[in-house]
Amino acid sequence: MTQAEGWEGILDDDETVIWQGRPDGRMTLKAKNIVGFLFGLFFAGFALVWMVLASQAGGFFWMFGLLHFFVGVGVAFGSTFWSAWRRRHTWYTLTDRRAFIATDLPFRGRSLKSYPITKSTVIDYEGGTPASIMFNHEMRRKKNGHYRVDVGFERIENGAEVYRMMRDIQKGQAV
Template sequence: MNVEDKVAQTGWAGLLDPGEAILWQGRPGTAIRLGIGDIALMVFGTFFAGFALFWMVMASMAGGLFWVFGSIHFMVGLGIICWPLLGRPYLRRHTWYTLTDTRAFIATELPLKGKQLKSYPIISDSQLTLDDGTPGSVIFASEWRRGKRGSYETRIGFMQIDEARKVYGLMRGIQRSET
């Protein structure tokens, strides 16, 4: 089987440049991993949902259906609590990574967003960072995003992969061949 047939079978036909070769493909780990920020977020969500529940109970004592408006806040609190436990692993389960000899691809398929494919060139000027661990991450780009309190930088890379050192080495090899 020639290279073109293999690329067509894997779904990459028309996406790769002529002569571009796939070096590595993988997916992020889907295990639940909680950091200090996640725990703080969950504690906040617990207080948020708890206050909403307290408000709903007090409002229901006054009679009528006014207490129902508190259910929106209660559900938001539950969402904040559940995001690190269910949301992030769901996102990782629907993410795929591919490294070619010139670019890094991150593909996602989410219910409301649909399929999305982003590519990032790997050039000699790319800042590579290896977050060594089990699993590890290889950071190769960043993006500035706008939030409620101004702009913030988001790190982009192959997150929580088992072969982080290998992928980092492949990317360093791509950079060396650029010079």
């Protein structure tokens, strides 16, 4: 069987692509996005007030507030728009053995990650329109420890069908 175009050297010889898709790139409002947005606006507003008051003293001391102002703006708008922007630069592929997540992000470059789908893979289906299917997780470092980030196909149109395909892979019945 011939491999899908562009997958030469990535897929195993007898591995077959059974689905490809992209996540929904629309912006979503979640509680954590709203909290980040409000905190960022408060931070930027405080820096702006500080800069105005510092400028009244004369000189260029007020410019030290610019860094804080732009950090606040970045937190406010980054928390709101980052996940949607990241999804717009993401592609998903499901083969009869693995799930692939490809991204092309500025400053990070291109990335292709592969996640095997085995009988022991825990697959969480989050229904809805669009649906999400989580099948792995990564631990990320923070200042005082680690936190868990779920990995999967986020916000896809035909989630129920893809979920069925993944369950078929686990049963050894993949097409």
